[in-house]
Amino acid sequence: MTTKTAPVGVQRETATRKRASATRTALIDAAERLLAEGGVRTLSLRQVNKAAGQKNSGAIHYHFGSKEAILSAILEKRMAVLDAERQEKLRVVDAEALSNVDLLILLGQPLSERIEQDEGWRHYALFAKDLSEYQNREYRPLYEGQFSAGAEQIFSILKSRAGNVDAAQWRDKVHTSVHIGFTFVADRVQKMMGGAQKCALEDLEKFLRRKAEVQALILFGD
Numbered sequence: 001m002t003t004k005t006a007p008v009g010v011q012r013e014t015a016t017r018k019r020a021s022a023t024r025t026a027l028i029d030a031a032e033r034l035l036a037e038g039g040v041r042t043l044s045l046r047q048v049n050k051a052a053g054q055k056n057s058g059a060i061h062y063h064f065g066s067k068e069a070i071l072s073a074i075l076e077k078r079m080a081v082l083d084a085e086r087q088e089k090l091r092v093v094d095a096e097a098l099s100n101v102d103l104l105i106l107l108g109q110p111l112s113e114r115i116e117q118d119e120g121w122r123h124y125a126l127f128a129k130d131l132s133e134y135q136n137r138e139y140r141p142l143y144e145g146q147f148s149a150g151a152e153q154i155f156s157i158l159k160s161r162a163g164n165v166d167a168a169q170w171r172d173k174v175h176t177s178v179h180i181g182f183t184f185v186a187d188r189v190q191k192m193m194g195g196a197q198k199c200a201l202e203d204l205e206k207f208l209r210r211k212a213e214v215q216a217l218i219l220f221g222d
Contacts, residue, residue: 036123079147085110086150104212129186132179177215184211
């Protein structure tokens with residue numbers, strides 16, 4: 001029995017697609033590392049291209065073209081995974097019956113669990129904390145309402161319990177609580193990466209509850 005070989009043109013096209021995909025992945029990973037180290041403000045496309053080991057100086061512009069485009073690519077890659085896990089958790093519980101704190105634990109659990117096992121997710125956590133800072137608010141359209149059906153479901157339930165609060169005030173509370181959540185996770189990452197000065201890590205379950213209690217206070221406290 002003979003195996004058919006794809007035409008040379010098809011083989012070349014397949015190889016080209018694979019190389020392009022590998023280049024794009026390398027650029028995203030390099031950008032995420034740089035963002036974790038220096039933040040959004042200091043990132044340049046030239047830095048990303050160099051950190052990704054690209055000899056072609058135009059690679060970053062070909063694949064992304066702007067800082068906003070590569071930030072969006074990172075957010076899409078990470079947020080879609082987190083929210084899929086969040087939605088899966090929501091499918092097996094009665095979300096309306098959960099307390100405010102337990103809803104917020106469910107919100108933050110996917111990222112908090114992933115940083116325990118993967119350096120790439122630690123980079124993302126540091127980046128997300130920086131991106132959610134007030135001084136970087138012009139980047140909010142890149143992530144607000146994106147890849148977050150599970151998060152929106154959780155905050156919709158929480159808002160229904162918040163009483164008479166106007167939409168703008170609620171948005172500010174939500175953004176602050178999310179930023180505080182990322183700050184907790186980023187601090188945990190810093191302890192993980194502390195080398196010889198590494199601190200003992202708090203039990204994950206206790207960490208999630210403590211973080212959620214602070215977030216609930218922001219949403220519902222005076």
